[in-house]
Amino acid sequence: MFFLHNLERRVTLHPSYFGKNMHELVTTKLVKDVEGTCAGDYYVIAIMDTFDISEGRILPGSGLAEFTVGYRAVVWRPFKNEVIDAIVTTVNPHGFFAQAGPLRLFVSTHLIPDEIKYDASATPPQFTNNADIVIEQGTHVRVKIIGLRTEVGEMWAIGTINGDFLGCLQA
Amino acid sequence: MSKTVKLGSRLRYPITIVKLLKSPGDPIKKQEPVLTYSFKWMREVGDSIRGETWQVEQTTVVTWESPAEGDLTKWLIKEGQYITADTPCLVVKESCPHDIQFQGLCGICGKDMTEVNWAAETQDTERAPISMVHDQTNLRVGAEHAQRVEQELQRRLLQSRKLSLVVDLDQTIIQACIDPTVGEWQRDPTNPNHDAVKDVKSFQLDDGPSALARKCWYYIKMRPGLEGFLKRISEMYELHVYTMGTRAYAQNVARVVDPDRKLFGNRVISRDENGNIYTKSLQRLFPVSTNMVVIIDDRSDVWPRNRPNLIKVSPYEFFKGIGDINSSFLPKRQDLLTAEPKINGVGKREDKKVVFANNDKNDAAARQAIVNGQEDVALTQRQLEDQERQLEKQLKDRPLQHLQEQLDREDEEAEKASVQSEDGSELRSSSPPPHRHRVLQDDDNELEHLERHLRTLHAAFYAEYDALREKHHVDAHIDFAAVPDVGAILDELKSRVLRGFKIVLSGVLPRNVDIYESEIGLQIMSFGAELRPSITSDVTHLVVNVQQPGIEKLMAARRRPHIKIVSQQWLADCFSRWEAVDETPYLFTARLADEVVDHLKDEISDADDEDTENKTPNGKVGRRRPLKLKLIDPTGQATDVEQAIEDEDGLEDEDGLIPDDIEEGQPSPIDGLKTFNWGDADEELNEFLASGSSDEDEDEEDDEDYVPKEDEEDESSSEDSGSHNSGSRSATPSGSPSRKRKLSEEIEEDDENNSTASSITQEAEQQAKRLRRTKSPLPSTLRAEYAAGEKGTTEESVLPTPSGTGDEVDEQQSGAAGSEQKQSEEVDDDDFDEAALEAELEAEFEAELHGIMAEEAAAENHLEGQELEKG
DSSP states (O other): OEEEEEEEEEEEEOGGGOSTTHHHHHHHHHHHHHTTOEETTEEEEEEEEEEEEOOOEEOTTTOOEEEEEEEEEEEEOOOTTOEEEEEEEEEETTEEEEEETTEEEEEEGGGSOTTOEEESSSSSOEEEOSSSOEEOTTOEEEEEEEEEEEETTEEEEEEEOOSTTOEEOOO | OEEEEEOOTTSOSSEEEEEEOOOTTOEEOTTOEEEEEEEEEEEEEEETTTTEEEEEEEEEEEEEEOSSOEEEEEESSOTTOEEOSOOEEEEEEOSOOOOEEETTEETTTOOBTTOOOTTOSSOGGGGOOBOOOTTOSSEEEOHHHHHHHHHHHHHHHHHTTOEEEEEOOBTTTEEEEOOTHHHHHHHOTTSTTHHHHTTOEEEEOSSOSSTTTTTOEEEEEEOTTHHHHHHHHTTTEEEEEEOSSOHHHHHHHHHHHOTTSOSSTTOEEOHHHHSOSSOOOGGGTOSSOOTTEEEEESOSTTOTTOGGGEEEOOOOOOSTTTOOTTOTTSOOOOOOOSOOOSOOOTTOHHHHHHHHHHHHHHHHHHHHHHHHTOOOHHHHHHHHHHHHHHHHHHHHHOHHHHHHHHHHHHHHHHHHHHHHHHTTSSOOSSSOOOOOOOSOOOOOOHHHHHHHHHHHHHHHHHHHHHHHHHHHTOOSSOOGGGOOOHHHHHHHHHHTTTTTOEEEEESSSOTTSOTTTSHHHHHHHHTTOEEESSOOTTOOEEEEOSSSOOHHHHHHHHTOTTSEEEEHHHHHHHHHHTSOOOSGGGBOOOOOSOHHHHHHHHHHHHHHHHHSTTOOSSSHHHHHHHHHHHHSOHHHHHHHHHHHHHHHHHSSSTTTTOOSOGGGTOOOHHHHHHHSOHHHHHHHHHHHHHHHHTHHHHHHHTTSOHHHHHHHHHHHHHHHHHHHHHHHOTTSOOSOHHHHHHHHHHHHHHHHHHHHHHSSOHHHHHHHHHHHHHHTHHHHHHHHHHHHHHHHHHHHHSOSSOOSOHHHHHHHHHHHHHHHHHHHHHHHGGGGOOHHHHHHHHHHHHHHHHHHHHHHHHHHHHHHHHHHHHO
16 A cells, blocks of 8 residues: 655765755755665655755764755555555466565465466466466466565565456456 | 474473363464463472572472464363373364465465464474475475475376476586677688587676676577477476576576577576575475486586486587586586596686686585585685686686687698698699688587487386386376386486496596596496406406506506407497497507506516416416416526516506406505515526526536535525625615614625635635535525515515515515525634635625626626517
C-alpha cells in the first residue's frame, strides 16, 4: 500500500558546497540518499518535497554542515494479505519467483491451484492448466502476500495465487 | 503431517510426569505449557558463613512447553511416569511442514522461520536444508519435498525415455577467451587465423571482476560440431549447464550455444549458486538420487563425489595456452595426457612464473578444500583476485598475438632459409606471400566420440530398465524400483574397454604420486585395465611419456617383445574413443640417446633372455650374475660386475637396474649382489691377476697340486685387492677411519709379504710357501667362516639402493679378513723378513704392483672391447 509519509533525516554537506544554493544541494543529496531504499518495513518510492530545512550546524572536527530535513515522501509498504501485481522472473519445479517493484516474492506449488501444473518440457518451463493459464517468465500475475520478512535494506515475501481473481493477468 | 515431539535433552532427568495439561484433539501453540513434571535435586541449606551447611533433597514441579504447533494427536507418556532420559512424549498434527523456505519464510504458510523459539531445540530453518534449484540458493526444501520433486522429474524423464545430462561449459563444449586479438583477427580477413575465428561468438559482460575486465569482450569458440551434437543429444537427455563461471557468464554462454533456449531452458547453474568454488556436486541439483544423471566434464577432480556418473572429456584447447578462464583457482590439472603446449606466450614466462608461484601456494590449499568440501573465505577471496589478475594479464599481454608473431617469425626464417638454399633460382618475390602458419587450429573431433558414448549409454540404460521392469511384472507406467543406476552401467561399459590389459606407466606421473590415487591411474582402472607399478611378464602395455621416458621400465619392457610400448596419446585416445585403439601408430620406438644405457640394457637383456626359463621369484639377479659368469670369458667377469655397478652409479636414474619382480619381495638389484659370492669373484679376479703378475710362480707350481696353489694365490689376491683398494679407491668412502688405517697397516705388511711371495729369493719363497701350505687348511677355512660372518653383518648395513658402497665394503672386508689371517701366519714367517732384504723387497714390490695394475687395465679394456663387439 502506498502512503504519503512525513519523514525527517539528517543530511551532511561538505564545506566546499557552502554557498547560496546550499538548500538545493541538500535536497539533491537527500533524494540521492533516500529514494529507492528500503527503510525497515517500507520502501521509499519518491520524495515529494522538503518542507523544512533546518539551519546548518558545523560538526566539530570534520567541518561538515549538518542539516535536519523534514520531507514528504511516497512510501510503499507491503502488508500481509495485500493483493499486488507482479511480474514472474523465474519458474522452477517448486514454484515461481515474481517481482513486485522492489519486492521479491515467491509463490510455491502449494499455493498454486491444483489444476495448474508445472511443465518442465515447455520452453521456457511454465505452470499451466493446459488451457488459458500459462505462467512463465515475464507473465503478469496478481498475488496475495501471505508472509513478509525484512532485514536491513531488504524485504522478501511469500505470495499465493490460490484464491478468487488471483493468478495470471490476461492482457 | 504428524510430528513426534521429544522432551528434549535439557531437562533434569530423571523426571516424573505430574500432569498432562492437554488432551488429544486440543490445539496447542508454540511455547504453551502442555504438561507438568517434577524432578528431585539436592539443595544446600544452612549457614554458609559459619560453614554449617547440609544438603536437603528438594522436589520441584515445573511446566514443559511445546516446541511445536498444531493439534495434539496423542500422548506417548502417562501421568506419573518416571522418565530417565530423553524420550518422545507426544504426537502433534502440524498444519504446515515448513519444507519449502524462501529467505527464512515458509513457502507454504508464510511464517517467519527465523524466529527464535526457546522451547525448541532446533530452529525451524533446519527443516528445509536442501538447496536444489539451479538459479537460487535461498530457496531451500526439506528432504521429503526434495524426494517428491525428484520422483516427479524421474517419472517425466522415464516417460519420455530420457536421462539427465549435466554439461560443463569451459573446455568441454566451448572455450572462452578474452584476448582482444581474437576480435582483431575476426575483422581482418587477411589474417591467417581469420578462417578459424570467423565463427567465434562474442559477448560483453557488464559485471566484469575488475575495472579493466569490465566491459571486455568474451570470445566463445564452440567445439566443432557442437550444434548438431546438442540437438541430437537433447532428444535423449535433458541438458543442464553446470559451470564454474559466474552467473552472467553462464547465461551468456548458454545464449550463444542455445539461442532459442530450447536445449538448456533455465537449467543453468554457475559458481554463484554452487556454494563452493572448488567442487561441483550432483547433489546440489539431484539431492536424492543420481541414478539417471550423467555428467560430461573435462575435469574429474572437481567431481569428488560423483565420479561414477562422469564421462571425462578431453579438454578443448582452441585458443592455445589460454586454458579455462574460469578455473584459475582450481588446483592445476594433473590428468593431462596430451603434452601441454610448449609455447605459453612469448615474453610472458616470467610473469607467469610469479602467478604460478602464487598459485602453487594456493594449490595445496585448494586441494585440501576439495577434500574437506568446505572453503576458506580468505583463500577464496585471494583466488578470485588471482583470477582477476590473470584475466587482466590476458587482456594486456595478448598471448595469442604473441604466439602468432612467433609463428610468423619462424615462418620468415624458414622462408629465408629456403630462399638461400635455392640460391635465388626461384624468384618468389613477385608471387603472393606463401601460406602463413596459424596459431589456431580447428581440428577437434571429440564430440563425435562423445555422442556415440552417450548414445550407447542411453541405450544400455533403457535396455536394463525394460529388462528390470519385465522382471518385476509391473504394469504401471513407472516403477522406481526398476530404475537402474546409470553410474553402474557407465562403469560397466567403460570397464569393458581395456579389460584384460595390464598397464604400466613410465614417466607419466611424478615420482612421489601414488599411481592408484592419481587421476590417470583412476581413469585407467575405471576403463577396466589393471595398473601395475612395474614391469612383470604379464604386463601388456607400457605407457611412456615421450618427452622423458623412464629408463628402467623402458629397458625392462624392451626385453619382453610382447609388451607394447606406447605413447600417452594412445591412452588418451582409448579414453576418448572408449575402445582399445590399435597401438601401431603410437608405438614408442625411439632409441635412448644415452649410449651407456643402451649398452647396459643390451647386456642385461642378453642375460635375461637366457634365464627367463629358469626364473625364480627371488634371488633372480643373484642367479643371473653367476650364470653370466660362465658364459662370458671368466677372466672378465669380476671387472664386469664392477663396471656394471659403476655404470649404474653414472646413470641419472639410480634404480636403473631395479628388476621387475619388485612386488615379489625384492627391493633392489643390490640384494642380488648381496647374495652374490664375493669370495668367488675375488678368487676369480685374483686368479686372473695372478696369472698375469706372477707367471714364474705359476710356471713353477703348475705341476704341483691345485689346492695349495690356489690358496697361495688367494693370499696374493687378497693382497691385491687390498692394495687395489688402498690405491684406486682411497677416495671412496669406506668404513670407519680407524678401519681404514688398520687396513693400510695391513697392506704394508702385506706388501712385505707379497714381495716375499713373488720375489727373487726363490728358496726363501719356497720355504715360506711350504710353511704356509702346512698352515693353510686351518686359516683358509677360518677365513671363509669369517668372511661369511662379515657378510652377514654387512648385509644388514648395506643400503637397498645401489649407492656403490656395499660391494666395496664387502671387498675391503674380505680383503681385510684375508690379510688379517695372513698376519697371523706372518708371525711365524718372521725369520724371512730380514732387515737386509727389506729395501730390496720393497723396490721389487713396487715394480710388481705397477705391472699388476697395468695388466688389470689392459684386461678391462679387452673386456670392454669384447662387449662392444657383442652389443
